[in-house]
Amino acid sequence: MRTVRGWFRDTTGGLPSTFWYLWTGTLINRLGSFILVFLAIYLTTARGFTAVQAGLVIGLWGAGGAVGTMVGGVLADRWGRRPTLTAAHIGAAAMMLALGLAEQLWLVATGALLLGAFAEAARPAFSAMMIDVVPERDRLRAFTLNYWAINLGFACAAVLAGLAAELDYLLLFVVDATTTLLTAAIIFFKVRETRPVRVPQATGSAPTAPARGGLRTAFSDRVFLGFVALNLLTALVFLQHISMLPIAMGADGLPAATYGTVIALNGVLIVVGQLFIPRLIRGRRRSHVLALAAVIFGAGFGLTAVADHAWLYALTVLIWTLGEMLNSPSNSTLIAELSPSALRGRYQGVFSLSWSVAGFVAPIAGGFVRDHVGDAALWLGCAAIGAVVAIGHLVSGPARERRAAELRGAPATCDATPATPRSDAAAPPITGPTADAAVPAATRSPAETAADLTAVG
Structure with missing residues (x-):
């Protein structure tokens, strides 16, 4: 019992209350995340669209998300994290209801486009906060806990959505909108702004160099863009589970409820195993972990080519979920370390752009390949992409770790355990975030950081 209590304390202890409000909002929002999971089935059954039309609608969701992530990233840095998150969630809730009521293809497509923009505008602000x-x-612990909440909610939502879809598809949109509004309320009433604030310059002091950056900086960062490109390829494979996988299962005569149960396995496995993943990968080279994750990921989706029964589909989900669990924590901590402190919102926006572009391309390309080349070609192609991503991580890993070490201001030792962080000399003077938010390590002085590390032991 003492060991269990110690593990729980080590896993959840010491995190600021703002994080737990965000964590709670994530869990509530994901408990109602019905729409995207069942959108392909909804469009092809309730609305009678073809697989290509359904892929186009889901692709427009991704196109809207591409715009939303860029706008959201800029707003997170200029307007603030809290107002960006609140406005994005309210707008997303409104568009969910509009999409559920739309019937004609052009209205559904427009609703998906706007919903993608609002929903994805929240992603960079949330990550920056x-x-x-x-x-x-x-951060590794915090991102793991947040990912755990996402998948706990997803596992429950997938099963509940499968049952609700048998009653009325509109119910999916109503519940999703409601949980999104609840998340907006938590952020508005409980979360204070965390954006670092510049210290006013003293009268008569030497002028401080203006902050350099913006989207141009992120788009000219080759090391960062290489990482974004690899994530784009990973996302192209991963997003087939919400576009082509339900269509493939439907073609094998499996009902929507079965898809919900099978895909819920993904969330259940992550809920059970994700809390232990940080211990498993601690001290390992991140490039090796990400490469292994890509191989497992591709293998799981590739095996879908031979699946024709529910248990076989469940087996493929189990395999690619293992790859996902290895990929997520290393991915999250690495993108945090590659983002300069003064440009976190923009860097998160550009990184989120890879998901939005994949959200547009994946369903359209998947539908095209499936209709014109065949189902097996689609899934075997996913396996090939996984192998390419693995090679890419092995080749680019050392350069990424050198860049992360430069931003920390410490020599690069290996790509496993981060070195002691210090303040970014190029960044403008800033104070810590308001409220109870811990000051980010990248904005602290060396003395403050050393004191914190000593206090932790």
């Missing part, structure tokens, strides 16, 4: 409030030493 997480980095703001959680010190670097705790």
Whole structure:
């Protein structure tokens, strides 16, 4: 019992209350995340669209998300994390209801486009706020806990959505909109702004160099863009589970409820195993972990080519979920370390753009390949992409770790355990975030960081 209590304390202890409000909002929102999971089935059954039309609608969701992530990233840095998150969630809730009521193809497509823009505008602001409030030493743990909440909600939502879809598809949209509004309320009433604030320059002091950056900086960062490109390829494979996988299962005569149960396995496995993953990968080279994850990921989706029964589909989900669990924590901590402190929102927006572009391309390309080349070619192609991503991580890993070490201001030792962070000399003077948010390690002085590390032991 004492060991269990110690493990629980080590896993959840010491994180700021702002993180737990964000975590709660994530869990509530994901408990009602019905729409995207069942959108392909809804469009092809309730609305009678073809697989290509359904792929186009889901692709427009991704296109809207591409715009939303860029706008959301800029707003997170200029307007603030909290107002960006609140406005994005309210807008997403409104568009969910509009999409559920739309019937004609052009209305459905427009609703998906706008919903993608609002929903994805929240992603960079949320990620930037997480980095703001959680010190670097705790980020792997915090991102793992948040990912756990996402998948706990997803596992429950997938099963409930399968049952609700048998009653009325509109119910999916109503519940999703409601949970999104609840998340907006938590952010508005409980979360304070965490964006780092510049210290006013003293009268008569030497002028401080203006902050350099913006989207141009992110788009000219070759090391960062290489990482984004690899994530884009990974996302192209991963998003087939919400576009082509339900269509493939339907073609094998499996009902929507079965798809919900099978895909819920993904969330259940992550809920059970994700809390232990950080211990498993601690001290391992991140490039090796990401490469292994890509191989497992591709193998799982590739085996879908031979699946024709529910248990076989469940087996493929189990395999690619293992790859997902290895990929997520290393991915999250690495993108945090590659983002300069003054440009976190923009860097998160550009990184999120890879998911939005994949959200547009994956269903359209998947539908095209499936209709014109065949189902097996689609899934075997996913396996080939996984192998390419693995090679890419092995080749580009050392350069990424050198860049992360440069931003920390410490020599690159290996790509496993981060070195002690220090302040970014190129960044403008800033104070810590307001409220109870911990000052991000990248904005602290060396003395403050050393004191914190000593206090932790």
